[in-house]
Amino acid sequence: MQTVMDMDDMMLDELSDTWEDMRENYQESRNEGYDRSVLDCAAELTADPDGESAYVWTLGLTLMAPYLTWLPGAGVAEQAVTALEAADRALRGHGCAHDAHPYESHDVDQDEQLAELLLLIADDTAAWEEDRPRSEWRCPLNAAGFARIALDIVRPGSVTDVPPRLPVDAKASIDTLAALLHGYPKPWTDIDDEISGQAVELSCAAPADRAGRLMVVRAVTWYAVSGTVHTKSVLDSLIRSVEQVVPHFAEGDCAHDGHPPLPNSGPNAAELGITLSSPGGRGIYEQRRIAWGAAPLDKVVCPVLMGEIADETLAQLRERYEILFGERDTSHADAEYLRADGRLDIEKLVERSDNKHWNEKYADDLGLWAARRHEQSDDRDRAVLLLVAYQAVQNAYPAPPLSVARGVLATMRAVAAAPLPAECLHEDEHPPLRRAEFRDGMAHFWAPEEFPPAEESRSAESWMCPRFAAEVAEACIGDLKGLYEEDEVAGAS
Numbered sequence: 001m002q003t004v005m006d007m008d009d010m011m012l013d014e015l016s017d018t019w020e021d022m023r024e025n026y027q028e029s030r031n032e033g034y035d036r037s038v039l040d041c042a043a044e045l046t047a048d049p050d051g052e053s054a055y056v057w058t059l060g061l062t063l064m065a066p067y068l069t070w071l072p073g074a075g076v077a078e079q080a081v082t083a084l085e086a087a088d089r090a091l092r093g094h095g096c097a098h099d100a101h102p103y104e105s106h107d108v109d110q111d112e113q114l115a116e117l118l119l120l121i122a123d124d125t126a127a128w129e130e131d132r133p134r135s136e137w138r139c140p141l142n143a144a145g146f147a148r149i150a151l152d153i154v155r156p157g158s159v160t161d162v163p164p165r166l167p168v169d170a171k172a173s174i175d176t177l178a179a180l181l182h183g184y185p186k187p188w189t190d191i192d193d194e195i196s197g198q199a200v201e202l203s204c205a206a207p208a209d210r211a212g213r214l215m216v217v218r219a220v221t222w223y224a225v226s227g228t229v230h231t232k233s234v235l236d237s238l239i240r241s242v243e244q245v246v247p248h249f250a251e252g253d254c255a256h257d258g259h260p261p262l263p264n265s266g267p268n269a270a271e272l273g274i275t276l277s278s279p280g281g282r283g284i285y286e287q288r289r290i291a292w293g294a295a296p297l298d299k300v301v302c303p304v305l306m307g308e309i310a311d312e313t314l315a316q317l318r319e320r321y322e323i324l325f326g327e328r329d330t331s332h333a334d335a336e337y338l339r340a341d342g343r344l345d346i347e348k349l350v351e352r353s354d355n356k357h358w359n360e361k362y363a364d365d366l367g368l369w370a371a372r373r374h375e376q377s378d379d380r381d382r383a384v385l386l387l388v389a390y391q392a393v394q395n396a397y398p399a400p401p402l403s404v405a406r407g408v409l410a411t412m413r414a415v416a417a418a419p420l421p422a423e424c425l426h427e428d429e430h431p432p433l434r435r436a437e438f439r440d441g442m443a444h445f446w447a448p449e450e451f452p453p454a455e456e457s458r459s460a461e462s463w464m465c466p467r468f469a470a471e472v473a474e475a476c477i478g479d480l481k482g483l484y485e486e487d488e489v490a491g492a493s
């Protein structure tokens with residue numbers, strides 16, 4: 001059997017390099033080289049868990065542990081865990097004269113120096129400038145401590161007597177959500193999956209993690225209801241997950257004289273939620289509270305506060321769900337866009353369908369109203385209503401909700417499917433379709449006696465040409481295509 005004493009320096013160099021590489025690049029799936037390194041290291045530790053080289057192997061497994069939370073080969077993590085547990089049992093019973101050991105204050109940031117430090121710990125001739133003496137690093141109790149740190153990385157919360165540490169996947173989750181909620185999702189993030197995944201995490205959360213998970217759902221809810229998410233099932237899953245936890249908080253009671261405000265920015269709210277969703281994260285929260293001052297944990301996760309948060313989140317989800325995916329009533333728009341005599345208020349329609357950001361707020365109702373009215377109108381009105389609906393879709397921000405897309409698409413598809421004459425029956429070109437360029441001529445076309453012609457006016461036949469209508473419809477269909485699942489769009493408008 002080989003111990004570090006008969007292992008030449010070269011070999012420890014290589015091991016340290018390999019382990020450091022794995023620490024940095026742990027996000028590897030079933031990497032055979034990585035698996036081999038873990039199994040070799042675990043075998044050395046298993047062969048002599050109480051040996052004088054045990055500290056080398058426990059530090060090695062600490063460095064490689066993040067990979068074991070990702071996707072190692074079958075049985076690899078289990079062998080490492082067995083070796084680490086055996087080492088902890090064998091080493092922790094030793095007596096020593098030290099007051100303390102480096103593992104007791106070791107945190108995740110210090111992992112970065114561990115591989116290099118290992119070479120210095122093993123080499124008595126190397127200069128030593130660390131705070132704690134070399135003998136403490138080599139002490140069996142320190143090796144036992146690092147065995148437990150490695151176990152805590154591989155199976156978060158499975159050991160005690162280690163400094164608190166955020167689980168590897170929690171750290172990744174905070175980064176992913178911060179990018180997404182800032183509006184710049186990582187290129188590999190599937191937004192729908194990421195958000196529904198947080199709903200699933202809340203549904204399956206252990207009681208102690210429930211408050212943290214609810215805070216994450218609260219944070220992704222703001223994003224999901226902003227109109228950026230076009231998949232109904234994502235909102236469904238958020239609503240279901242909050243509904244499930246409401247009863248858990250409903251019985252809540254507390255003696256607090258108030259509750260701290262929770263973060264109101266998505267990224268911060270998500271980070272706090274993820275932190276409070278694991279024992280290690282809650283330990284870190286407690287450390288920070290002591291160091292920098294913050295509300296005590298029991299006030300932050302208080303069931304009374306969480307009950308309020310759940311109710312608020314649910315109300316917001318239900319209200320927006322109705323707006324985004326429910327049927328939309330546009331009857332009030334008649335008063336808005338028809339004149340007293342029941343005819344179109346052409347000036348207002350031209351103004352509201354102009355491509356200006358202040359028209360965003362009218363776009364959804366205006367687009368759907370115009371699309372619905374199109375069917376029951378005469379040819380002149382239809383030409384206007386089709387363009388208004390098309391233009392409203394352009395103006396909708398960030399995109400028209402499902403109810404609007406569904407109604408507009410139904411109209412556009414009917415127009416696009418109508419039989420067309422082989423050629424235009426007018427001499428002039430069609431009105432320009434880019435952005436709002438057509439607006440100038442539209443009022444004159446619709447009411448020539450009231451509005452003077454624009455510089456380049458088109459004939460009424462051109463405005464009402466079925467081939468032009470089909471162009472507009474196709475362009476609009478192109479804009480809306482793929483925004484929603486086809487079976488959701490196919491529902492009646």
Ligand SMILES: [Zn+2]
Pocket residue numbers: 096097098101136139140141142
């Ligand atoms: Zn000791």
Ligand SMILES: [Zn+2]
Pocket residue numbers: 253254255256258259299302303304305
């Ligand atoms: Zn309370």
Ligand SMILES: [Zn+2]
Pocket residue numbers: 423424425426430462465466467468
């Ligand atoms: Zn034409």
